[in-house]
Amino acid sequence: MGQKAKVLMIGIDAADQRLIRLWARDGLLPTFKILLEQATWGITTNPIGFYVGAVWPSFSTGLSPVRHGRYCYTQLGPGSYKTFKTQVTDVKGEPFWKTLSDAGRRVGIVDVPKTFLTPNLNGIQIVDWGTHDPDFIGQLYTYPETLAADIENQFGRDPVGDCNTISRTVEGYRQFRDDLIHRIETKTALSKHFLNQGNWDLFLTVFSESHCVGHQCWNLHDPHHPKHQSDIVQLIGDPLLAVYQALDKAVGELVAEVDPETPVFILASHGMGPHYDGTFLLDDILCRLENIGVSAAKQQFAKALNTNLEEVAGLSWFLKPLKQLVWKPLRDRFWRSDKPFRKAMAEPDASRRKCFTVPNNDVYGAIRVNLVGREPKGQIHPGAEYDRFCEQLTHDLTEIVNLDTGKPLVKQVLRTADLYQGECLDTFPDLLIEWNREKPIQRVSSQKIGVLEKTFAGVRTGDHQPNGMFFAINSAMPPGQLENVVSVTDFAPTIAELLNVVLPDVDGQSILERHS
Structure with missing residues (x-):
């Protein structure tokens, strides 16, 4: 078999660069420790003010958010005061792998967040097998379409699902951690399976477990968080560390799969910290x-609605299972940003x-x-x-x-x-x-x-921080930390340059042009 891939890229969604460096320095992340010592690496910047919802569309298209149009899961409709739920198909601009495919390059694209299925691709694409907060939870999309059944037969379905509905008990957190690690291991096996088919010009796969664990378990990781639960941490440890260690292992295994001279990029997209905001x-x-x-009548109606729903959910002991199985997940999902019925009635x-x-x-x-x-x-x-x-x-x-x-x-x-x-x-x-x-x-x-x-x-007890980081192996750039930061829009033209393809009209600039 020939070369497995001319370029390998591994994404890690919302893996905090400060934690990666801290735990690598302490020897807890051996793969990242080696990368910090031997690879080219640097800090990445994301779209200011909009990076939470725009980082992956900007990565995929090489465009700023005001050009691809996507910055949030819900946005204001043009010429209206009403909002609409955005879909990945609303993103303007083409993902860079389509341009590569149109130029005859063979591409394998696995679980890039907030992207859509590209038809007639020269290669394969897997969308939302195991990503954080997909548009449609539990829906797997692939090209070719027949690939979905093969993936589910061989690797099963996403074992995590909607991470906002986890049980916040000792057993709930333990199960959540274990499910995330299981998904990392399965994603690694899935990625190896397709990578080993060989002859890829670009093979790109993204892990999202650091995103999920950061949102839901920051209070367990951070002893200064007001919702820190030291008793749970004593029993199950720090779920963030466990997930980051599983990701460290996955990155090491995937890098080992390709030839020693293959250019490899690893992107930790953006960060995570405590959910403190106003x-x-x-x-x-x-x-x-x-x-x-706000009118007293509207306030009273909203308050009564919330109170009555709570009372219905907790009527008596025989409705407790209903409350736990139905009401609590609904309340947690729709109340988590304090935006549902109460705001609709009182705004x-x-x-x-x-x-x-x-x-x-x-x-x-x-x-x-x-x-x-x-x-x-x-x-x-x-x-x-x-x-x-x-x-x-x-x-x-x-x-x-x-x-x-x-x-x-x-x-x-x-x-x-x-x-x-x-x-x-x-x-x-x-x-x-x-x-x-x-x-x-x-x-x-x-x-x-x-x-x-x-x-x-x-x-959610954790929320995002703006900067990410990247590593590059065999990229013609000198090892060590780059002095200048790199924009997330720079990766599309960088990979295209390595494959001798020009991306027209993008906002990013090849990293190789500036640092080789």
Whole structure:
């Protein structure tokens, strides 16, 4: 058999670069320890303000989010105050492996998150066998289509499923950890199976278990987290470390499968840390700044709805199984961002406001100005009035203090138009709020808003950090750390260059051009 792959790339979704370096230094991740000592490596940057939802579409297309259009699982509809659930097929631009395929290169693509199936590919593609938060949980898509049945017969289905619904008990956490490790081992076997078919120009596979464990188990990893449970950690250890060690082993095994001279890239996409942010407070803050009150009737209805549902779920002992099996997963999934029925019933009408919040995951808050000529019932005129409004709002937000730390709630307020230019800019938030995330946010205050107290209602204890890291072997770049950071959009043109294919009109630049 000939060369297995001309280029091998391994992705690790939301594996925190600080933990990788820390545990590698301590000898707990031997593969990454060797990579740090012998490979080229560097820090990667992701789309500012939008990286949680845009990192993988930007990786796949080589485009910034305002060009491919995807930044969140739910986005504001054009010319509307309503949001819609985004699908991977909404992403504009072509994944770079389609361009490679069209140029005659043979590609194997396995579980790249937030991407869609590419028809008529010169090779194979597996979508959502085992990824974090797919559009349709439990749905496997492949090209060719007949591949799905073969994969399920040989490797089974995703053993993890929706990680937001795990049982947060000793046994629940233990089972979750073990299922994640089992999925890593199965993904490794699956990847080896197809890699060993050989003659790939590019073989690309992505692991997502670090993403799942980071969201759900950060409180077990971090002894300073307010929800830390040392008793559970004593019994099962740190689930993050266990999953990272399984990933370390998987990377080592896959690298060992290819010829010693094969270029290999390993990307840890973005980071993870404690889920401390103020996004769940932002709409209340904006209402207070505009002196908009939520009607008492709507508040009472929302409160009654929530209370009555809780009471129905816990009527008596004979309904406990129903509560555990049906109500609790629904509550955890739909209440986790404090956005469901309560918000729908209590939220002031966006069309009557000067600005309003829009979805953007949780790491950065996002604000849309109700702009005349863009929104159906705009309140603020473009130009000088818009600038004055944004400046005043920025000042008001940066005046707010986290009462539990005495420090500003907001690190900075960014204007999206100062960061990005592209055809989708008009549908994006106007302002991005970077929170001071060093401590939990529950009680905030300023002269304009008074004291606002609220507790984050979600189940996730970990959330994302902006930077990732990468490693390169046999890339013609010198070993050691690169001085300059690398954009996630740079990998598409880099791989294309290694395969003598030009990617037209992308935002990224080949890493090889700058560092060889």
